[in-house]
Amino acid sequence: MKNFTIAKRQIENISVLDISGELDAHTASQLENSLKALIDEKQFKIIVNCARLEYIASAGLGVFMAYIEDVRGLGGDIKLTNMNDRVYNVFDLLGFPTLYDIHDDEQEAISGF
Amino acid sequence: MSPLTPSTEERHSRFELRTLLETSRLLIESQDPDFVLNNLLLITMGKLLVPKGMILIHKPGDEAYFASKSKGRGWLAEDEELKAEFPLSVLETSVIYGEDFKEVFETIGIDPGSVLFNLKTSNHHLGFLCLGPKGNKQPLTEHEIEFIESLSIISSVAIANSRMFQELRHINRRLDRKVHDLNTLLELSKDFNLMVDQNDIARSFKFAMLGQMLIRTFFFALDVQGDKRIIAISGINDEPDADQLDKLFQLEDVNHVNGAEDCPFLEENNIQLVIGLRFQNEKIGLVGVGQRANKEGYGDSEVNFLQSLGNLALLTIQKTLLLEERIEKERLEEELSLAKTIQEGLLPNPIPTIDGFDIAAINVSSRQVGGDYFDLLKMEDGGHLFAIADVTGKGAPASLLMANLQSMLHALAPLNVSLEEASGRINDIIHDNTPADKFITFFWGKLSPDKKRFKYVNAGHNPPMLFRENKSEPELLEEGGVILGAMPTLMPYSCSEIEFEKGDLLVCFTDGVTEAMNPAQTEEYEEDRLIECINKNREKNSSGIMQAIIDDINDFSNNIQYDDITMIVLKVS
Numbered sequence: 263m264k265n266f267t268i269a270k271r272q273i274e275n276i277s278v279l280d281i282s283g284e285l286d287a288h289t290a291s292q293l294e295n296s297l298k299a300l301i302d303e304k305q306f307k308i309i310v311n312c313a314r315l316e317y318i319a320s321a322g323l324g325v326f327m328a329y330i331e332d333v334r335g336l337g338g339d340i341k342l343t344n345m346n347d348r349v350y351n352v353f354d355l356l357g358f359p360t361l362y363d364i365h366d367d368e369q370e371a372i373s374g375f
Numbered sequence: 376m377s378p379l380t381p382s383t384e385e386r387h388s389r390f391e392l393r394t395l396l397e398t399s400r401l402l403i404e405s406q407d408p409d410f411v412l413n414n415l416l417l418i419t420m421g422k423l424l425v426p427k428g429m430i431l432i433h434k435p436g437d438e439a440y441f442a443s444k445s446k447g448r449g450w451l452a453e454d455e456e457l458k459a460e461f462p463l464s465v466l467e468t469s470v471i472y473g474e475d476f477k478e479v480f481e482t483i484g485i486d487p488g489s490v491l492f493n494l495k496t497s498n499h500h501l502g503f504l505c506l507g508p509k510g511n512k513q514p515l516t517e518h519e520i521e522f523i524e525s526l527s528i529i530s531s532v533a534i535a536n537s538r539m540f541q542e543l544r545h546i547n548r549r550l551d552r553k554v555h556d557l558n559t560l561l562e563l564s565k566d567f568n569l570m571v572d573q574n575d576i577a578r579s580f581k582f583a584m585l586g587q588m589l590i591r592t593f594f595f596a597l598d599v600q601g602d603k604r605i606i607a608i609s610g611i612n613d614e615p616d617a618d619q620l621d622k623l624f625q626l627e628d629v630n631h632v633n634g635a636e637d638c639p640f641l642e643e644n645n646i647q648l649v650i651g652l653r654f655q656n657e658k659i660g661l662v663g664v665g666q667r668a669n670k671e672g673y674g675d676s677e678v679n680f681l682q683s684l685g686n687l688a689l690l691t692i693q694k695t696l697l698l699e700e701r702i703e704k705e706r707l708e709e710e711l712s713l714a715k716t717i718q719e720g721l722l723p724n725p726i727p728t729i730d731g732f733d734i735a736a737i738n739v740s741s742r743q744v745g746g747d748y749f750d751l752l753k754m755e756d757g758g759h760l761f762a763i764a765d766v767t768g769k770g771a772p773a774s775l776l777m778a779n780l781q782s783m784l785h786a787l788a789p790l791n792v793s794l795e796e797a798s799g800r801i802n803d804i805i806h807d808n809t810p811a812d813k814f815i816t817f818f819w820g821k822l823s824p825d826k827k828r829f830k831y832v833n834a835g836h837n838p839p840m841l842f843r844e845n846k847s848e849p850e851l852l853e854e855g856g857v858i859l860g861a862m863p864t865l866m867p868y869s870c871s872e873i874e875f876e877k878g879d880l881l882v883c884f885t886d887g888v889t890e891a892m893n894p895a896q897t898e899e900y901e902e903d904r905l906i907e908c909i910n911k912n913r914e915k916n917s918s919g920i921m922q923a924i925i926d927d928i929n930d931f932s933n934n935i936q937y938d939d940i941t942m943i944v945l946k947v948s
Contacts, residue, residue: 287566287579294582320559324585327668328609331591355548355555357589357669 268296276372277305282314285322293325297340301329306338309371313344318352330362339363341371391522394422398526402533406540409443415530416444419506419523423515427507431457431483433500440502447507450485457483466500469493469524490515492527496535504530556680559587563684567691571698577607580688584664585609587684588677592644592665595685596620597692598658606692610665615640623649623661629678648673652685660689711743711771718744718774721781723751729759731826733946735918737925738939739887745939746773747885748780752788757824760788763836763943764817764859765885772813779808780815780859794821794832798856798868802834805860814860818852818883822875829881830872834859837886840906844878847910879947880920882909887940888924894933904931917944 266289271278277300285293300308310326312318330340341363345353353359365371398418402411412430420428427447431440438460442451451457459482465471473480473487480487488508494501504527509515515523563583570576577595584593592610596603603620615623619640628651632641641649645666652660662685664673673681726736736749746766753759764780766773783804787797798817805815818839820831833839835858840849854871856864884905891900905924912923921944928940 287563287583288569290582291575291578319562319583320555320586321563321579321582322586324582324587327585327589327591328582331610351551352555355552356586361589361668 266292268292270296273309273372275305276307276309276375278309278311278368280311280314282316284317285315285325286317286319287321290321290325293322294328297325297329301333301336306333306336307375308333308338308340309368310340310342311344311368312342312346312349315345315349318349320352320356323353323356323358326358326362339375341365341374343368343371388518391518394418395522395525395529399529402530403536405533406537408534408537411530411533411537412443415504415526416446419504419526420446422522423506423519424510425506425508426510427486427489429485429505430494430502431505432502443502450505450507451483459483466493466495469527470520471503488512488514490520492523494527494531494534496531499535501531501534556587556676559583560680560683560687564687567687570691571695573606573692573695576688576691576695580684581607581609583684584662584681587680588664588673589668590665591668592646592663594646594661594663595688596623596661596663597689598624598660599696611644613640613643620661623663624651624658626651628653628658629682631673648678648681650678650681650685652682652689654689654693659693660685708743714771714774715740715743718778721778722749727751727753727759729822729826731948733917733948734943735916735921736941736943737921738941739936740939741887741936742770744771744774745769746777747887747939747941748777749883749941749943750781750784751943752785754821754824755789759822760784760819761822761883761943761945762817762819763839763883763885763941764815765836765887765939765941766815767813769939776805776809776813776815780805780817784819793870794819794830795868795870798832798834798859799864802857802859802864802868806863809860811861814858816886817859818855820852826875828872828874830870832856832868832870834868835861837884837889839881839883840902840909841873842880842882842909842913844876847906849882849906849909875947877947880909880913881943881945882920882924883943883945884924885939885941887936887938888928888942890938891928891932891940892935892937893931894935900928900931917946920944920946 266283266285269280271280279296281293326340333340343365344367345364353364363371363374365374398414402414405411416428416430419425427450429445429450430443432443433440438458440457440459442453442455445451445453461479465476465479469492471479471491471493473489480489483505485505486507490506492504494504563579566579567576580595581593585591593608594605594611595607596605603617603624605614608614619638622638626636626649630636630649632647632649634642646663647666649661649663651658652662662681664681722738726734736751738747738749740747746768748762748764750762751759762784766776783801787800816836817834818831818836820829822829831852833853833855838851838853841852842849854869856866856868889899889901889905892898904927908924908927909920912920915923921942924942
């Protein structure tokens, strides 16, 4: 199993997922399950803190694409924060930052809700 | 301007040189054309005290200019466009005066007293720096012209450089994206190799597609031997029904959706592109993608990428299906080998010995399990029961029926029922329980407790051969009735009885012996060869005779066995 973990925190009505390790085709479904669980619990204000995310593949980014519009449709959002440059570059190459919220730090994202 | 003393002039020129040097350093180091142009305009306006100035930038291909910078009233406003194209004579002149190029000034709409400085590199015209008349209405001095010309050249080079730099950055970016695309392909091909579950593969493919294309609507359908179904889907509420799937599979391999498809599923979900994937030239995969979040369309490179990744996913799934098939086959083989062990347990082992008799028996299945059966049971009264049978067909189905017969025989044997009556009952049960084309040839006989008499019933089985001492022609044990299972017992089975004498030889066999084929498949072994072989080996003991028959058959058929072979050889000693 690849090294990828997700930890969940709650800051008032905002759910924060701390993801770390490598998010690729193998580990994408773990993130999918976590996002699905939040949506099932009607937690639509979601921050994904990528501070310890070392690598992301297109499939990892695809998980966000699959759920972000749904969550926005339900009045919430998925905001991404604290990416390292390498990870940000992948998002940037695929054109993600112009469409969705990426913040330098978590506090900024929290005030964005 | 008042005439200058040489020393003032020198000071001026030194000042201009310093400005040139500083400005050029500033401009050349900047990679922002906007900054360069702004500085060019402000420096020249400030230095020459010109209240009106503007920079026109050429838009190649559009036959137009636009005012990149504009200060002072009455001229083009910033970003305003001017439709104009000038002759080469203008574009090759560095400094353009109103009196020489009246139409140019009119076209641009500037006062005749203004001056245009051409912004150009050695091979590109970039635009013009337009300076209005000086505040004091004095014409520009030669020095000033030279100074501005120099600045214009430096600025042009800086702009050209920064444009090149931006172009490079753009190309680099596209290259990065391509590298990323390739990486995705490469990485997924590695990932796919590690996956054995087609749902995992389909899901990974889906997420990679969503991320790569920046989409949320996606479906991936497969046609597995005519069974078309969706195996991964995203952003779609209702899956297409069978009819719609059929229709989708009939679309062109690359179908940009335009409404002509007449497929509500595509329209309702805003699917933009449907791509067919082929394996060995047969379309067995289908990928549909929705609107991209960045509103961009699907160009050749996106279609290419979709096809590449789709084919990769399809091939991997195909591989897993083959693997599943192989695993299933191995499982069946394992089961068959277990069944073989069970079936072997249904045959007597070891073969019971009977005083005064020399007995050998063998059963060789052409497959793992077979439909031949033989048995030898000791009865409570001290007698012995012999049986040999052949179920139609081969393999697992035949073996089931064989097992059924074995259990009936063992259940009936201890009861006080005659062979004829028991044969009738067995026939009825088999007939009731099996399809009309399944039947059993069956021979069984009971050796009396004193071992002298042998009573038998033959239900359509190859007649066992009884060789009396000193006789080469066998008696055939044929008495009995119809084969088991073909019809209900309308006529009771009949039986017959023989007396064993010393030196008698009884050979029971199934049709695998007499119907063994030669390698050319043109001739059967047949009874005559069997009788000849037995006579030749008559003096051997029962297993010797049996082995001689097997060897002779193998010799005849060149060791190719098509049917189950079973024999019981009994010699009265």
